[in-house]
Amino acid sequence: RKEVEQDPGPFNVPEGATVAFNCTYSNSASQSFFWYRQDCRKEPKLLMSVYSSGNEDGRFTAQLNRASQYISLLIRDSKLSDSATYLCVVSGGSNYKLTFGKGTLLTVNP
């Protein structure tokens, strides 16, 4: 099983749609969880941390299920500017290291 596995995508959605990304991780000792976004040919940027109780930041909602080792990201009312690759990120065996999923490409169409 891969350390961090994401939906392969790509996702193509119209503006205003709701889109959900799923991610599973293999290391049950992982303590920190994040979603990053990466625009084409740019560096990854932190989108949001994921907390056990779930958290929301505007149109973005992240959920964590430790028992199932599952993380999700929901984007509501998609904008053209949401088009990017979304990376699921989990702390690795050491607290200094993060493990990145391969990412899911989202294209929001007008």
Added chain:
Amino acid sequence: SQTIHQWPATLVQPVGSPLSLECTVEGTSNPNLYWYRQAAGRGLQLLFYSVGIGQISSEVPQNLSASRPQDRQFILSSKKLLLSDSGFYLCAWSVSQGEQYFGPGTRLTVT
């Protein structure tokens, strides 16, 4: 506020030539520093990380090396580049556990 710089932004080098990529962080002390590589269409691969001056941990054995001569400076080097070294090289920093913040990256093409 913290900022991270990387240079050069792009680089084209012949096979067998040396490499030196530099990363500096401003606005924080004793950060953890990381070098990643992202090959075309692939995920991020952690190459090296450092939790302090002179402390380097290697994640993947290959022809690259890293050094941390100063608290906020991280250097990635190679004596002889291979074609397979082409990719997008990203430096990142963090404090203790938690999220990492990336520099703008260096796009390396080995010809």
